[in-house]
Amino acid sequence: MGRPPCCDKDGVKKGPWTPEEDIVLVSYIQEHGPGNWRSVPTNTGLLRCSKSCRLRWTNYLRPGIKRGNFTPHEEGMIIHLQALLGNKWAAIASYLPQRTDNDIKNYWNTHLKKKLNRYQTAEQPHHHFNSYPSNTGVAAAAASSTTSSSNGVITCVRNNNNSPSPLLHATTNSSSLSASSCYYASSTENISRLLEGWMRASPKTNNKLIRRSSEHGSCEDVVVGMEDDAVVEEPNKDDNDDDDDDPLMFKEGISLYGNMDGGSSHDMMWAKATSECFDKEMMKQDNEDGNESIHQQDHSNSNNNPPFSIFEKWLLEESSHGGGGQVEEMMQLSPIF
DNA sequence: AAAGCAGACAACCGCGGGCTT
DNA sequence: GAAGCCCGCGGTTGTCTGCTT
Numbered sequence: 001m002g003r004p005p006c007c008d009k010d011g012v013k014k015g016p017w018t019p020e021e022d023i024v025l026v027s028y029i030q031e032h033g034p035g036n037w038r039s040v041p042t043n044t045g046l047l048r049c050s051k052s053c054r055l056r057w058t059n060y061l062r063p064g065i066k067r068g069n070f071t072p073h074e075e076g077m078i079i080h081l082q083a084l085l086g087n088k089w090a091a092i093a094s095y096l097p098q099r100t101d102n103d104i105k106n107y108w109n110t111h112l113k114k115k116l117n118r119y120q121t122a123e124q125p126h127h128h129f130n131s132y133p134s135n136t137g138v139a140a141a142a143a144s145s146t147t148s149s150s151n152g153v154i155t156c157v158r159n160n161n162n163s164p165s166p167l168l169h170a171t172t173n174s175s176s177l178s179a180s181s182c183y184y185a186s187s188t189e190n191i192s193r194l195l196e197g198w199m200r201a202s203p204k205t206n207n208k209l210i211r212r213s214s215e216h217g218s219c220e221d222v223v224v225g226m227e228d229d230a231v232v233e234e235p236n237k238d239d240n241d242d243d244d245d246d247p248l249m250f251k252e253g254i255s256l257y258g259n260m261d262g263g264s265s266h267d268m269m270w271a272k273a274t275s276e277c278f279d280k281e282m283m284k285q286d287n288e289d290g291n292e293s294i295h296q297q298d299h300s301n302s303n304n305n306p307p308f309s310i311f312e313k314w315l316l317e318e319s320s321h322g323g324g325g326q327v328e329e330m331m332q333l334s335p336i337f
Numbered sequence: 338a339a340a341g342c343a344g345a346c347a348a349c350c351g352c353g354g355g356c357t358t
Numbered sequence: 359g360a361a362g363c364c365c366g367c368g369g370t371t372g373t374c375t376g377c378t379t
Contacts, residue, residue: 016347016373038364054365055348068346090367102347105368110345 013047017056021046025053026061034062059100066098070107078104079112 017025028044034057037050046053059065070078074096081092089101089108096104 014349036364049349050364051350051366052348058366059347087368101367106346109369114344 011047012049012052014052017048017060021048022056022061025056029057029061034058055102059102062100064098065100065103067103070099070111074099075107075112078108082108082112 024044024046025040028040032043034054037054040046040050040053041048044053048056077096078092081095085091087105089105093099093101093104
């Protein structure tokens with residue numbers, strides 16, 4: 001079957017998104033919800049193809065996204081999961097709910113791969129990654145930064161690469177807003193700020209659009225009601241805070257979607273509970289050593305990510321059986337990060 | 338101070354899968 | 359069952375930034 005182009009190549013804008021485009025996209029999704037991407041460009045007037053709109057939303061504008069500063073725990077999880085799943089970035093991302101597949105993929109390609117290579121050449125020149133099956137992502141296995149533990153769960157990763165992303169400059173004033181021609185990288189934070197005035201102009205029904213997982217494990221965005229006092233954070237309070245582990249990030253993401261009509265009280269409660277649960281989980285993950293973080297995530301996401309417990313079981317079985325599986329093999333390797 | 342280089346990340350492209358007609 | 363359509367994924371590229379020379 002002949003596949004039509006996803007968009008008309010002529011007149012389709014490419015390159016970095018401007019704040020104005022972000023606002024248009026976000027406001028449209030606020031109103032209609034994500035999905036039906038095909039209709040987004042035509043309905044919004046954006047000169048972008050549907051794919052570009054979807055990508056922009058899922059990788060950047062969507063609430064709940066955590067950017068930059070991969071924690072050692074996250075790094076360990078990525079390495080571990082990559083070893084098990086291969087380059088199935090979407091699958092890996094499903095176990096790191098705040099991270100996008102693109103983010104993980106980029107991080108793998110730019111950081112972890114190199115660490116692995118360095119490790120390979122420096123310490124194990126004889127150990128060739130391609131001795132692993134190609135679909136298991138291997139390199140990772142060889143270089144897993146994890147130290148083994150009795151339960152086989154990632155426990156400790158050493159990582160010195162916590163430099164903040166140079167692209168996380170929040171555009172907080174109108175002058176930067178107007179400078180749309182320069183390279184622009186927005187975040188849920190600065191988009192929230194961009195929309196601040198726009199939101200104030202709207203009636204105070206305060207519905208929220210937040211992400212939740214559907215029963216099959218994928219994420220969907222839903223619009224729910226939210227009480228006026230349920231949100232949030234003073235927008236400019238943490239302008240220069242580069243700590244992307246801040247659980248308030250999720251709240252700020254939520255705050256982006258205020259002021260829509262409709263929404264039930266049940267949804268309000270659900271939204272609040274979800275937000276609080278998320279915050280608690282983030283606190284736990286960030287404050288602890290990562291020793292039981294997979295379990296924590298499993299519990300907190302028991303409604304969001306049903307496959308996680310299955311995966312966890314698999315991890316545990318793999319490591320506990322000691323039958324020469326990849327997991328065990330990688331666990332035996334010395335940490336390199 | 339300027340040029341070159343490498344790193345980092347956003348965005349694009351093409352393909353495959355799944356759903357609908 | 360075939361065709362059309364849409365969405366999501368993974369690989370790759372383009373561009374900006376920061377560092378080094």
